[in-house]
Amino acid sequence: MELTRRRLTQILAGTALAACAQQQDSAQEEPVVIDNPKGNFQFVKGSGPYSSGAVASPGFEVVHAIFQPLPELFSAFEIIEKHLEAAGRPLNALCGMELRIPKALSVEDFNTFNQPYIDRLEAWKLHVDGLNPVARTNVAPTVRPVSQPSVYGFSYTVPSDYTGKTFVVAGAGEFRTSGLDEDNLVARGDTSTAGLTQKAEMVLSIMTSRIEAMGASWADATQSNIYCIHDIHPLMAGAIVPALAEASIHGVRWFYAQPPVLEVEYEMDVRGVRKEIIVTP
Template sequence: MLVTNTKGNYSFIRGIAPYSAGAVAGEGYEIVHARFLQPIPLSSGFERVRGHLAGIKRPVEALCGMELRSPRPFTFQGFNDFNAGYVRVLTGWGVVVDKMNPVARTNVAPEVAAPSTPSLYGFSYTVPSSTKKKTFVVAGAGELPEGSLDPHDVVRRGETSADALREKARFVMGLMTARLKELGAGWEMATSVNVYTAHPICEMLAGDILRPMGASAIHGVTWYYSRPPIVSIEYEMDVRGCEREIVLS
Protein backbone atom coordinates (compact mmCIF):
# COMPACT_ATOMS: atom_id res chain seq x y z
CA MET A 1 0.00 0.00 0.00
CA LEU A 2 1.28 3.46 -0.89
CA VAL A 3 2.15 5.91 1.87
CA THR A 4 1.11 9.53 1.36
CA ASN A 5 3.71 12.25 1.75
CA THR A 6 1.39 15.23 2.13
CA LYS A 7 4.11 17.88 2.42
CA GLY A 8 5.97 16.51 -0.59
CA ASN A 9 2.86 16.09 -2.79
CA TYR A 10 3.59 12.48 -3.65
CA SER A 11 3.05 8.95 -2.40
CA PHE A 12 5.73 6.32 -1.99
CA ILE A 13 6.33 2.60 -1.59
CA ARG A 14 7.72 1.86 1.84
CA GLY A 15 11.25 0.52 1.48
CA ILE A 16 14.03 0.23 4.03
CA ALA A 17 15.74 2.90 6.15
CA PRO A 18 18.00 4.36 3.42
CA TYR A 19 15.33 4.77 0.73
CA SER A 20 11.82 4.08 -0.48
CA ALA A 21 11.14 1.68 -3.34
CA GLY A 22 9.53 4.34 -5.52
CA ALA A 23 7.40 7.47 -5.64
CA VAL A 24 4.46 8.76 -7.67
CA ALA A 25 3.30 12.37 -7.93
CA GLY A 26 0.03 13.39 -6.32
CA GLU A 27 -2.89 14.95 -8.16
CA GLY A 28 -2.05 18.43 -9.42
CA TYR A 29 1.70 17.69 -9.39
CA GLU A 30 4.33 16.02 -11.53
CA ILE A 31 7.81 14.67 -10.91
CA VAL A 32 10.69 16.46 -12.62
CA HIS A 33 14.06 14.74 -13.03
CA ALA A 34 17.32 16.70 -12.88
CA ARG A 35 20.88 15.55 -13.38
CA PHE A 36 24.25 17.27 -13.26
CA LEU A 37 26.76 17.49 -16.10
CA GLN A 38 29.23 15.92 -13.68
CA PRO A 39 28.59 14.29 -10.29
CA ILE A 40 28.99 16.58 -7.28
CA PRO A 41 30.44 15.40 -3.93
CA LEU A 42 27.45 14.38 -1.85
CA SER A 43 27.84 16.99 0.90
CA SER A 44 27.80 19.76 -1.73
CA GLY A 45 25.14 17.90 -3.67
CA PHE A 46 22.70 18.04 -0.78
CA GLU A 47 23.14 21.81 -0.67
CA ARG A 48 22.61 22.06 -4.44
CA VAL A 49 19.35 20.17 -4.06
CA ARG A 50 18.20 22.43 -1.24
CA GLY A 51 19.19 25.53 -3.22
CA HIS A 52 17.48 24.34 -6.40
CA LEU A 53 14.24 23.59 -4.59
CA ALA A 54 14.33 26.94 -2.79
CA GLY A 55 14.95 28.68 -6.12
CA ILE A 56 11.76 27.25 -7.60
CA LYS A 57 9.85 27.82 -4.36
CA ARG A 58 9.47 24.15 -3.51
CA PRO A 59 9.94 22.73 0.00
CA VAL A 60 12.68 20.20 0.72
CA GLU A 61 9.89 17.67 1.28
CA ALA A 62 9.28 17.76 -2.50
CA LEU A 63 12.46 15.70 -2.95
CA CYS A 64 11.43 12.20 -4.04
CA GLY A 65 14.47 10.66 -5.71
CA MET A 66 18.28 10.68 -5.47
CA GLU A 67 20.87 9.16 -7.82
CA LEU A 68 24.34 8.61 -6.41
CA ARG A 69 27.67 7.57 -7.88
CA SER A 70 30.33 5.93 -5.70
CA PRO A 71 34.06 5.28 -6.24
CA ARG A 72 33.60 1.53 -5.84
CA PRO A 73 31.05 -0.95 -4.49
CA PHE A 74 30.69 -1.09 -0.72
CA THR A 75 30.83 -4.14 1.48
CA PHE A 76 27.46 -4.82 3.09
CA GLN A 77 28.73 -3.28 6.34
CA GLY A 78 30.26 -0.33 4.51
CA PHE A 79 26.94 0.24 2.75
CA ASN A 80 25.12 0.27 6.09
CA ASP A 81 27.64 2.77 7.50
CA PHE A 82 27.27 5.04 4.47
CA ASN A 83 23.49 4.86 4.66
CA ALA A 84 23.49 5.96 8.29
CA GLY A 85 25.10 9.29 7.40
CA TYR A 86 22.90 9.74 4.34
CA VAL A 87 19.72 9.19 6.34
CA ARG A 88 20.87 11.61 9.04
CA VAL A 89 20.86 14.43 6.50
CA LEU A 90 17.35 13.67 5.26
CA THR A 91 16.12 13.28 8.82
CA GLY A 92 17.63 16.65 9.68
CA TRP A 93 15.76 18.18 6.76
CA GLY A 94 12.49 16.85 8.13
CA VAL A 95 11.89 14.78 5.01
CA VAL A 96 11.23 11.50 6.84
CA VAL A 97 7.53 10.58 7.11
CA ASP A 98 6.42 8.64 10.20
CA LYS A 99 9.94 7.22 10.56
CA MET A 100 9.92 6.14 6.90
CA ASN A 101 12.28 7.54 4.27
CA PRO A 102 10.09 8.55 1.30
CA VAL A 103 12.97 9.33 -1.08
CA ALA A 104 13.73 6.70 -3.72
CA ARG A 105 17.40 6.13 -4.56
CA THR A 106 19.82 4.57 -7.02
CA ASN A 107 23.48 4.26 -6.03
CA VAL A 108 26.01 2.68 -8.39
CA ALA A 109 29.78 2.60 -8.95
CA PRO A 110 30.91 3.48 -12.50
CA GLU A 111 33.62 1.26 -13.96
CA VAL A 112 35.05 4.22 -15.91
CA ALA A 113 35.46 7.82 -14.68
CA ALA A 114 34.15 7.02 -11.21
CA PRO A 115 34.17 9.92 -8.73
CA SER A 116 36.76 9.91 -5.96
CA THR A 117 34.07 10.25 -3.28
CA PRO A 118 30.35 9.38 -3.07
CA SER A 119 28.63 11.94 -5.25
CA LEU A 120 25.24 13.15 -6.41
CA TYR A 121 24.46 12.46 -10.07
CA GLY A 122 20.80 13.48 -10.18
CA PHE A 123 17.60 13.94 -8.22
CA SER A 124 13.82 14.11 -8.68
CA TYR A 125 11.20 16.33 -7.11
CA THR A 126 7.56 17.34 -7.42
CA VAL A 127 6.20 20.59 -8.85
CA PRO A 128 2.65 21.87 -9.40
CA SER A 129 1.36 20.74 -12.78
CA SER A 130 -1.75 20.47 -14.91
CA THR A 131 -0.60 17.23 -16.53
CA LYS A 132 -3.00 14.31 -16.48
CA LYS A 133 -0.19 11.80 -16.92
CA LYS A 134 1.12 9.78 -14.00
CA THR A 135 4.76 10.60 -13.26
CA PHE A 136 6.95 8.41 -11.08
CA VAL A 137 10.39 7.16 -10.13
CA VAL A 138 11.23 3.56 -9.27
CA ALA A 139 14.26 3.12 -7.02
CA GLY A 140 17.23 1.10 -8.15
CA ALA A 141 17.20 -2.57 -7.21
CA GLY A 142 19.62 -5.44 -7.65
CA GLU A 143 19.14 -9.17 -7.35
CA LEU A 144 18.07 -9.08 -3.70
CA PRO A 145 14.53 -9.70 -2.41
CA GLU A 146 12.55 -6.65 -1.33
CA GLY A 147 13.58 -5.39 2.10
CA SER A 148 16.76 -7.48 2.35
CA LEU A 149 20.35 -6.34 2.80
CA ASP A 150 21.53 -9.86 3.65
CA PRO A 151 24.38 -11.08 1.40
CA HIS A 152 23.04 -14.63 1.65
CA ASP A 153 19.87 -13.54 -0.18
CA VAL A 154 21.67 -12.49 -3.38
CA VAL A 155 20.26 -14.43 -6.35
CA ARG A 156 22.93 -16.79 -7.74
CA ARG A 157 25.46 -15.20 -5.40
CA GLY A 158 29.04 -15.34 -6.66
CA GLU A 159 28.00 -16.46 -10.15
CA THR A 160 28.47 -14.45 -13.33
CA SER A 161 27.83 -17.02 -16.05
CA ALA A 162 25.42 -16.10 -18.84
CA ASP A 163 22.77 -18.30 -17.24
CA ALA A 164 23.25 -16.72 -13.80
CA LEU A 165 23.13 -13.19 -15.20
CA ARG A 166 19.94 -14.03 -17.08
CA GLU A 167 18.34 -15.27 -13.87
CA LYS A 168 19.47 -12.13 -12.05
CA ALA A 169 18.03 -9.92 -14.81
CA ARG A 170 14.70 -11.76 -14.75
CA PHE A 171 14.52 -11.40 -10.99
CA VAL A 172 15.20 -7.66 -11.14
CA MET A 173 12.67 -7.21 -13.95
CA GLY A 174 10.16 -8.85 -11.64
CA LEU A 175 10.98 -6.34 -8.91
CA MET A 176 10.59 -3.43 -11.33
CA THR A 177 7.27 -4.75 -12.62
CA ALA A 178 5.91 -5.19 -9.09
CA ARG A 179 6.99 -1.70 -8.05
CA LEU A 180 5.44 -0.16 -11.15
CA LYS A 181 2.18 -1.93 -10.38
CA GLU A 182 2.22 -0.71 -6.78
CA LEU A 183 2.71 2.86 -8.01
CA GLY A 184 -0.33 2.45 -10.26
CA ALA A 185 1.89 2.59 -13.34
CA GLY A 186 3.14 0.16 -15.96
CA TRP A 187 5.96 -0.34 -18.43
CA GLU A 188 3.98 1.50 -21.09
CA MET A 189 4.33 4.68 -18.99
CA ALA A 190 8.12 4.46 -18.62
CA THR A 191 10.18 7.20 -20.25
CA SER A 192 13.58 6.01 -18.99
CA VAL A 193 14.69 2.45 -18.21
CA ASN A 194 18.24 2.09 -16.92
CA VAL A 195 20.46 -0.97 -16.52
CA TYR A 196 23.56 -0.92 -14.30
CA THR A 197 26.03 -3.76 -14.72
CA ALA A 198 29.63 -4.36 -15.73
CA HIS A 199 28.63 -7.58 -17.52
CA PRO A 200 27.48 -8.01 -21.14
CA ILE A 201 23.72 -7.76 -21.57
CA CYS A 202 23.34 -8.40 -25.32
CA GLU A 203 22.38 -12.07 -24.98
CA MET A 204 19.51 -11.30 -22.61
CA LEU A 205 18.55 -7.85 -23.88
CA ALA A 206 15.78 -8.84 -26.28
CA GLY A 207 14.16 -11.73 -24.44
CA ASP A 208 14.61 -10.84 -20.79
CA ILE A 209 14.60 -7.04 -20.76
CA LEU A 210 12.99 -5.48 -23.82
CA ARG A 211 10.13 -7.90 -24.56
CA PRO A 212 8.75 -7.78 -20.99
CA MET A 213 8.64 -3.98 -21.36
CA GLY A 214 5.97 -4.26 -24.06
CA ALA A 215 5.39 -1.15 -26.17
CA SER A 216 7.94 0.90 -24.23
CA ALA A 217 10.69 -1.35 -25.62
CA ILE A 218 10.64 0.96 -28.66
CA HIS A 219 12.54 3.48 -26.52
CA GLY A 220 15.24 0.96 -25.62
CA VAL A 221 17.22 1.02 -22.38
CA THR A 222 20.23 2.98 -21.19
CA TRP A 223 23.09 0.73 -20.10
CA TYR A 224 25.41 2.31 -17.56
CA TYR A 225 28.72 0.45 -17.42
CA SER A 226 28.64 0.45 -13.64
CA ARG A 227 28.43 -1.90 -10.72
CA PRO A 228 25.63 -1.98 -8.15
CA PRO A 229 26.54 -0.38 -4.81
CA ILE A 230 27.37 -3.58 -2.92
CA VAL A 231 29.99 -6.21 -3.69
CA SER A 232 28.46 -9.53 -4.85
CA ILE A 233 25.48 -7.79 -6.49
CA GLU A 234 26.00 -7.83 -10.25
CA TYR A 235 22.90 -6.35 -11.90
CA GLU A 236 20.64 -3.40 -11.12
CA MET A 237 17.84 -1.44 -12.79
CA ASP A 238 15.66 1.59 -12.19
CA VAL A 239 12.76 3.17 -14.09
CA ARG A 240 11.28 6.65 -14.50
CA GLY A 241 8.17 8.12 -16.03
CA CYS A 242 8.72 11.89 -16.31
CA GLU A 243 7.57 14.51 -18.79
CA ARG A 244 10.32 16.95 -17.86
CA GLU A 245 14.05 16.26 -17.52
CA ILE A 246 16.65 18.98 -17.01
CA VAL A 247 20.46 19.15 -16.88
CA LEU A 248 22.21 21.34 -14.31
CA SER A 249 25.77 22.60 -14.66
Protein backbone atom coordinates in the same frame (compact mmCIF):
# COMPACT_ATOMS: atom_id res chain seq x y z
CA MET B 1 -9.93 -13.32 -30.94
CA GLU B 2 -7.57 -10.92 -32.71
CA LEU B 3 -4.07 -10.91 -31.23
CA THR B 4 -3.22 -7.22 -31.03
CA ARG B 5 0.34 -5.93 -30.84
CA ARG B 6 -0.29 -4.70 -27.30
CA ARG B 7 -1.60 -8.10 -26.20
CA LEU B 8 1.36 -9.85 -27.84
CA THR B 9 3.74 -7.55 -25.97
CA GLN B 10 1.99 -8.35 -22.70
CA ILE B 11 2.26 -12.09 -23.39
CA LEU B 12 5.97 -11.83 -24.17
CA ALA B 13 6.59 -9.78 -21.04
CA GLY B 14 4.76 -12.32 -18.92
CA THR B 15 6.78 -15.15 -20.42
CA ALA B 16 10.06 -13.38 -19.72
CA LEU B 17 9.20 -12.93 -16.05
CA ALA B 18 7.60 -16.31 -15.42
CA ALA B 19 10.82 -17.98 -14.31
CA CYS B 20 11.13 -15.80 -11.22
CA ALA B 21 7.54 -14.87 -10.45
CA GLN B 22 6.98 -17.69 -7.97
CA GLN B 23 10.21 -16.82 -6.14
CA GLN B 24 9.17 -13.19 -5.80
CA ASP B 25 5.62 -13.99 -4.68
CA SER B 26 6.94 -15.99 -1.76
CA ALA B 27 9.89 -13.77 -0.79
CA GLN B 28 9.32 -10.14 -1.77
CA GLU B 29 7.08 -8.21 0.56
CA GLU B 30 3.78 -6.87 -0.76
CA PRO B 31 4.37 -3.19 -1.69
CA VAL B 32 2.92 -0.65 0.74
CA VAL B 33 2.11 2.81 -0.65
CA ILE B 34 2.14 5.78 1.74
CA ASP B 35 0.95 9.33 1.12
CA ASN B 36 3.38 12.22 1.55
CA PRO B 37 1.10 15.28 1.41
CA LYS B 38 3.90 17.74 2.22
CA GLY B 39 5.85 16.52 -0.81
CA ASN B 40 2.84 16.03 -3.10
CA PHE B 41 3.67 12.42 -3.88
CA GLN B 42 3.05 8.90 -2.67
CA PHE B 43 5.91 6.51 -2.02
CA VAL B 44 6.39 2.76 -1.85
CA LYS B 45 7.71 1.77 1.57
CA GLY B 46 11.30 0.62 1.29
CA SER B 47 13.95 -0.59 3.65
CA GLY B 48 16.66 1.41 5.36
CA PRO B 49 17.96 4.52 3.61
CA TYR B 50 15.40 4.90 0.81
CA SER B 51 11.90 4.23 -0.41
CA SER B 52 11.23 1.81 -3.26
CA GLY B 53 9.63 4.44 -5.48
CA ALA B 54 7.63 7.64 -5.64
CA VAL B 55 4.71 8.78 -7.81
CA ALA B 56 3.40 12.33 -8.11
CA SER B 57 0.03 13.17 -6.58
CA PRO B 58 -2.80 14.50 -8.79
CA GLY B 59 -2.08 18.10 -9.72
CA PHE B 60 1.69 17.50 -9.69
CA GLU B 61 4.37 15.79 -11.76
CA VAL B 62 7.90 14.54 -11.22
CA VAL B 63 10.79 16.47 -12.77
CA HIS B 64 14.18 14.80 -13.23
CA ALA B 65 17.36 16.86 -12.84
CA ILE B 66 20.87 15.73 -13.85
CA PHE B 67 24.05 17.37 -12.58
CA GLN B 68 26.77 18.39 -15.03
CA PRO B 69 29.42 18.05 -13.64
CA LEU B 70 28.72 15.88 -10.62
CA PRO B 71 29.05 17.61 -7.24
CA GLU B 72 30.29 15.94 -4.08
CA LEU B 73 27.46 14.42 -2.04
CA PHE B 74 27.01 17.00 0.68
CA SER B 75 27.69 19.94 -1.63
CA ALA B 76 24.89 18.53 -3.76
CA PHE B 77 22.47 18.76 -0.86
CA GLU B 78 23.15 22.49 -0.64
CA ILE B 79 22.64 22.90 -4.39
CA ILE B 80 19.41 20.90 -4.30
CA GLU B 81 18.12 23.03 -1.44
CA LYS B 82 18.77 26.24 -3.40
CA HIS B 83 17.30 24.73 -6.58
CA LEU B 84 14.07 23.75 -4.86
CA GLU B 85 13.81 27.14 -3.20
CA ALA B 86 14.26 28.88 -6.57
CA ALA B 87 11.59 26.62 -8.06
CA GLY B 88 9.20 27.56 -5.27
CA ARG B 89 9.16 24.02 -3.94
CA PRO B 90 9.63 22.78 -0.36
CA LEU B 91 12.40 20.37 0.59
CA ASN B 92 9.65 17.78 1.02
CA ALA B 93 9.18 17.79 -2.77
CA LEU B 94 12.44 15.83 -3.14
CA CYS B 95 11.43 12.32 -4.17
CA GLY B 96 14.51 10.77 -5.78
CA MET B 97 18.31 10.76 -5.51
CA GLU B 98 20.96 9.17 -7.74
CA LEU B 99 24.35 8.68 -6.12
CA ARG B 100 27.73 7.61 -7.46
CA ILE B 101 30.40 6.11 -5.20
CA PRO B 102 34.07 5.18 -5.82
CA LYS B 103 33.62 1.43 -5.41
CA ALA B 104 31.16 -1.26 -4.37
CA LEU B 105 30.98 -1.82 -0.61
CA SER B 106 30.47 -4.65 1.83
CA VAL B 107 27.07 -4.68 3.52
CA GLU B 108 28.66 -3.33 6.70
CA ASP B 109 30.44 -0.49 4.88
CA PHE B 110 27.28 0.25 2.88
CA ASN B 111 25.30 0.69 6.09
CA THR B 112 28.03 2.95 7.49
CA PHE B 113 28.00 5.04 4.31
CA ASN B 114 24.22 5.42 4.48
CA GLN B 115 24.03 6.92 7.96
CA PRO B 116 25.18 10.50 7.18
CA TYR B 117 22.86 10.47 4.16
CA ILE B 118 19.93 9.43 6.33
CA ASP B 119 20.89 12.03 8.93
CA ARG B 120 20.75 14.81 6.31
CA LEU B 121 17.27 13.79 5.14
CA GLU B 122 16.10 13.62 8.75
CA ALA B 123 17.54 17.09 9.37
CA TRP B 124 15.42 18.28 6.46
CA LYS B 125 12.41 16.68 8.19
CA LEU B 126 11.55 14.64 5.11
CA HIS B 127 10.58 11.43 6.88
CA VAL B 128 6.93 10.42 7.01
CA ASP B 129 5.95 8.46 10.12
CA GLY B 130 9.61 7.55 10.56
CA LEU B 131 9.98 6.33 6.97
CA ASN B 132 12.25 7.78 4.29
CA PRO B 133 10.07 8.74 1.29
CA VAL B 134 12.97 9.47 -1.10
CA ALA B 135 13.75 6.80 -3.70
CA ARG B 136 17.44 6.22 -4.42
CA THR B 137 19.89 4.62 -6.81
CA ASN B 138 23.53 4.31 -5.76
CA VAL B 139 26.13 2.73 -8.04
CA ALA B 140 29.90 2.69 -8.63
CA PRO B 141 31.10 3.60 -12.15
CA THR B 142 33.92 1.24 -13.13
CA VAL B 143 35.50 3.29 -15.92
CA ARG B 144 36.36 6.85 -14.86
CA PRO B 145 35.17 6.23 -11.30
CA VAL B 146 34.31 9.12 -9.03
CA SER B 147 36.92 9.97 -6.42
CA GLN B 148 34.36 10.62 -3.70
CA PRO B 149 30.62 10.04 -3.18
CA SER B 150 28.81 12.27 -5.64
CA VAL B 151 25.32 12.96 -6.94
CA TYR B 152 24.34 12.23 -10.54
CA GLY B 153 20.78 13.53 -10.32
CA PHE B 154 17.64 14.06 -8.31
CA SER B 155 13.86 14.17 -8.79
CA TYR B 156 11.19 16.39 -7.30
CA THR B 157 7.54 17.29 -7.74
CA VAL B 158 6.10 20.48 -9.22
CA PRO B 159 2.51 21.66 -9.76
CA SER B 160 1.14 20.45 -13.10
CA ASP B 161 -2.11 19.95 -14.99
CA TYR B 162 -0.74 16.75 -16.51
CA THR B 163 -3.10 13.87 -15.76
CA GLY B 164 -0.75 10.98 -16.53
CA LYS B 165 1.52 9.12 -14.12
CA THR B 166 5.02 10.43 -13.43
CA PHE B 167 7.26 8.49 -11.10
CA VAL B 168 10.68 7.22 -10.12
CA VAL B 169 11.48 3.64 -9.10
CA ALA B 170 14.47 3.13 -6.80
CA GLY B 171 17.38 0.98 -7.87
CA ALA B 172 17.15 -2.71 -7.00
CA GLY B 173 19.52 -5.64 -7.37
CA GLU B 174 18.84 -9.35 -7.58
CA PHE B 175 17.85 -10.02 -3.97
CA ARG B 176 14.93 -12.39 -3.39
CA THR B 177 13.96 -10.40 -0.30
CA SER B 178 13.98 -6.71 0.56
CA GLY B 179 17.01 -7.02 2.87
CA LEU B 180 20.71 -7.18 1.97
CA ASP B 181 21.39 -10.80 2.93
CA GLU B 182 23.90 -12.20 0.41
CA ASP B 183 22.37 -15.65 0.87
CA ASN B 184 19.23 -14.30 -0.80
CA LEU B 185 20.99 -13.25 -4.00
CA VAL B 186 19.61 -14.93 -7.10
CA ALA B 187 22.26 -17.10 -8.78
CA ARG B 188 24.86 -15.85 -6.34
CA GLY B 189 28.33 -15.74 -7.88
CA ASP B 190 27.04 -16.86 -11.29
CA THR B 191 27.78 -14.30 -14.01
CA SER B 192 27.24 -16.69 -16.90
CA THR B 193 24.49 -15.83 -19.37
CA ALA B 194 22.16 -18.22 -17.55
CA GLY B 195 22.98 -16.68 -14.18
CA LEU B 196 22.63 -13.11 -15.42
CA THR B 197 19.30 -14.01 -17.03
CA GLN B 198 17.97 -15.20 -13.67
CA LYS B 199 19.22 -12.02 -12.02
CA ALA B 200 17.68 -9.77 -14.69
CA GLU B 201 14.35 -11.55 -14.50
CA MET B 202 14.21 -11.09 -10.74
CA VAL B 203 15.08 -7.40 -10.96
CA LEU B 204 12.56 -6.81 -13.76
CA SER B 205 9.84 -8.46 -11.70
CA ILE B 206 10.71 -6.12 -8.80
CA MET B 207 10.51 -3.12 -11.14
CA THR B 208 7.12 -4.25 -12.40
CA SER B 209 5.81 -4.80 -8.88
CA ARG B 210 6.85 -1.31 -7.79
CA ILE B 211 5.47 0.37 -10.91
CA GLU B 212 2.12 -1.36 -10.51
CA ALA B 213 1.99 -0.55 -6.79
CA MET B 214 2.10 3.14 -7.73
CA GLY B 215 -0.86 2.73 -10.07
CA ALA B 216 1.34 3.08 -13.15
CA SER B 217 2.42 0.70 -15.89
CA TRP B 218 5.37 0.18 -18.21
CA ALA B 219 3.46 2.31 -20.74
CA ASP B 220 4.11 5.28 -18.43
CA ALA B 221 7.88 4.65 -18.22
CA THR B 222 10.25 6.83 -20.23
CA GLN B 223 13.65 5.64 -18.95
CA SER B 224 14.79 2.14 -18.06
CA ASN B 225 18.33 2.10 -16.66
CA ILE B 226 20.61 -0.91 -16.24
CA TYR B 227 23.71 -0.91 -14.02
CA CYS B 228 25.97 -3.86 -14.77
CA ILE B 229 29.59 -4.55 -15.81
CA HIS B 230 28.89 -7.92 -17.45
CA ASP B 231 27.82 -8.76 -21.00
CA ILE B 232 24.06 -8.24 -21.06
CA HIS B 233 23.66 -8.37 -24.85
CA PRO B 234 22.57 -12.05 -24.82
CA LEU B 235 19.82 -11.11 -22.33
CA MET B 236 18.26 -8.34 -24.40
CA ALA B 237 15.99 -10.21 -26.79
CA GLY B 238 14.84 -12.94 -24.43
CA ALA B 239 14.71 -11.43 -20.94
CA ILE B 240 15.04 -7.66 -20.87
CA VAL B 241 13.31 -6.03 -23.85
CA PRO B 242 10.09 -8.11 -23.76
CA ALA B 243 9.69 -7.43 -20.03
CA LEU B 244 9.77 -3.67 -20.65
CA ALA B 245 6.54 -4.02 -22.63
CA GLU B 246 5.49 -0.63 -24.07
CA ALA B 247 8.53 1.07 -22.52
CA SER B 248 10.82 -0.95 -24.81
CA ILE B 249 10.20 1.66 -27.53
CA HIS B 250 12.45 3.99 -25.52
CA GLY B 251 15.25 1.44 -25.35
CA VAL B 252 17.45 1.04 -22.27
CA ARG B 253 20.34 3.06 -20.88
CA TRP B 254 23.25 0.86 -19.84
CA PHE B 255 25.53 2.39 -17.22
CA TYR B 256 28.82 0.53 -16.98
CA ALA B 257 28.75 0.56 -13.19
CA GLN B 258 28.61 -1.85 -10.28
CA PRO B 259 25.68 -1.98 -7.87
CA PRO B 260 26.68 -0.52 -4.48
CA VAL B 261 26.97 -3.81 -2.58
CA LEU B 262 29.60 -6.45 -3.36
CA GLU B 263 28.32 -9.62 -5.06
CA VAL B 264 25.29 -7.84 -6.51
CA GLU B 265 25.81 -7.99 -10.27
CA TYR B 266 22.70 -6.51 -11.92
CA GLU B 267 20.67 -3.47 -10.93
CA MET B 268 17.93 -1.42 -12.55
CA ASP B 269 15.81 1.62 -11.92
CA VAL B 270 12.93 3.07 -13.94
CA ARG B 271 11.55 6.55 -14.41
CA GLY B 272 8.47 8.04 -16.01
CA VAL B 273 8.85 11.79 -16.58
CA ARG B 274 8.01 14.46 -19.16
CA LYS B 275 10.63 16.96 -18.03
CA GLU B 276 14.38 16.48 -17.58
CA ILE B 277 16.76 19.33 -16.91
CA ILE B 278 20.51 19.80 -16.53
CA VAL B 279 21.71 21.53 -13.36
CA THR B 280 25.16 23.10 -13.45
CA PRO B 281 26.62 23.51 -9.94
